[in-house]
Amino acid sequence: MPPVFDSPFQDKLGELLSWRRDVRRFRTDALPEPLLAKLISLMELSPSVGHSQPWRWLRIDxxxxxxxxxxxxxxxxxxxxSDYEGERAALYARLKLEGLREAPVQFAVFCDHGTLQGHGLGRRTMPEMLDYSVVAAITQFWLAARAHGVGVGWVSILDPEEVRHIAGAPPGWKLVAYLCVGFPVEEHDVPELVQAGWEKGRS
Incomplete structure (x- = not known):
């Protein structure tokens, strides 16, 4: 029999979604390897087009x-x-947009566009489904991490080809995310960019 997810569980799931944040401020203490392995195993339960499982997680140590x-x-x-001017530029310069120096665990996450797994099922007309499958896996990892008190930060202000070379990934792999992982210094249910007022004064 499949499990029944009752109201208390549903409420907790709502709290998990509300408290899932993009973390930039990490403690530097190590993440236990058994916990990290558990989070990776939960990530691997993520759906993927044609069961292709095209995600490739390379740890950057x-x-x-x-x-x-x-x-x-x-x-x-x-x-x-340099794309911003005036007050918007000043605000951008004050933002903390990564945890690269502090996060004890870091992954470059790629999509393997040459994977043979899945035999091409479901992606003839929408090959981008491979990339979307990797994004789904990252989201699943992120939520699992938050449920275990672990923070995740997605760094996108990087040159994808540079990161591919740094990680030693093959040419057929596309960078989807660079993730910083560790215990957060503090936790909030309001996104940091909202706290900083980044969305205020939009035209």
Missing amino acids: GAAQRAAVQASFSRCNAEAL
Whole structure:
């Protein structure tokens, strides 16, 4: 018999969704490896087109690798700042948009566009379903992490090709996300960008 998800569980699920945040401020203490392995195993339960499971998680641990990722972020972030002017530029410059120096665990997550698993089922007319399958897996990992008190931050201000080379990924793999993972310094149910007032004064 399938499980019955009662009202208390449904309420807790709502709380989980409400408290899922993009974390940029991490404690530097290590994440227990058994816990990380559990989160990865829960991620692997995610749906994928044609059961292709195209996600490829490469852990970035080396000091040289991490320094190269930080350099890519710094350059891309400076370029992004130049797109803004006045008060918006000043606010952007104050935002903390990554946890690359603090997060104890970091992953470059790729989509393997050359995967043979699934035999192409479901993606002839929508090949982008491979990428969407990886996004779904990341979301599942994120929610599982939050349920275990672990924070996740998705860093997108990076050059994808630079990160692919840094991670040593094959040419057929497309970068979908760079994730920082660890215990958060603090937790909020309001997104940090909302707290910072980023959406105020939009035209």
